[in-house]
Amino acid sequence: MASETSRAAESTGRAVEPHPLTADERALVAAVLQKDRKAAAEFVSRYADAVYAYVSRRLAPRADLVEDVVQDVFLAALQKLDTFAGQSSVAGWLLGIARHKVEDLYRALVREPEPFPDDAEVANAELAADPRFDDVIDAARAQEKTRRILERLPAAYSAVLLWRYWERRSIKDMAAQTGKTEKAIERLLARARANFRQLWQAD
């Protein structure tokens, strides 16, 4: 049985401590592999909410792609289901696949950024903005406000912020995955942060 902590971490897509598959999960996976259509329906019922919630949060800049990405996750999982060793829960495994799909999109967005303001504008924006996190009343409001802002930012800015802070990828890793220099990623992040903070204050 997963602990409360690992369930919470799983539901947000963060790394979790592995825990073995339950007998119930194992039976469900076996039934899907036997091409049992009703087991497939149960598979969707059990796991679609967690995958959908994770993908929709992480794809705030491209909400139009959420449904297609969720479907890609399940079809990719189906392809690999016979090799699933059960070292994590099914939900954790699916969220791992979802994370890869989301990062594929981030990579594409960060590789082809939209037009940016010049560095002087960024510097001015940084001076003008002074984010006060203490102003945040509660997590739900912060979440809604964050989503609104991420939706308004250019997709490359939202992607680089989500990748760095919500997926906790290092700048070095992001640079390696996009073929950009670490400096280029840092500059992109600086612009993204400045734009985010401006919108945060204005919202």
Added chain:
Amino acid sequence: MDERFFTKLADTTDTEPTASERAPARVKSRLYSAIVAELASSGPLRSLPATQAAGRELCVFEKVLTIVPDERIHEMNPCRVCHARLLAERFESPPIYWPHCPYVEFESE
């Protein structure tokens, strides 16, 4: 300052999903259809009597198919031509009510 702000923001907002973030029934319906189509693309589905014997209930249309004395019919996917699927993939709360129909059950979750 920036790093702290964004790190804290990510921690604060990355909470467990709320009920409002559940996958819409329409999305679950499309997912289910895609998975069953994928399963069927590499060979016959598990037969309906075998599915029933494994303790999983069939809808009224599937039950009718089990009466036909032909194993190939038992492996067919009647959802492919069912209006419940068409409606459920396109609309939230479509007028479909049959017991043990996955598309109806996605609506009631």
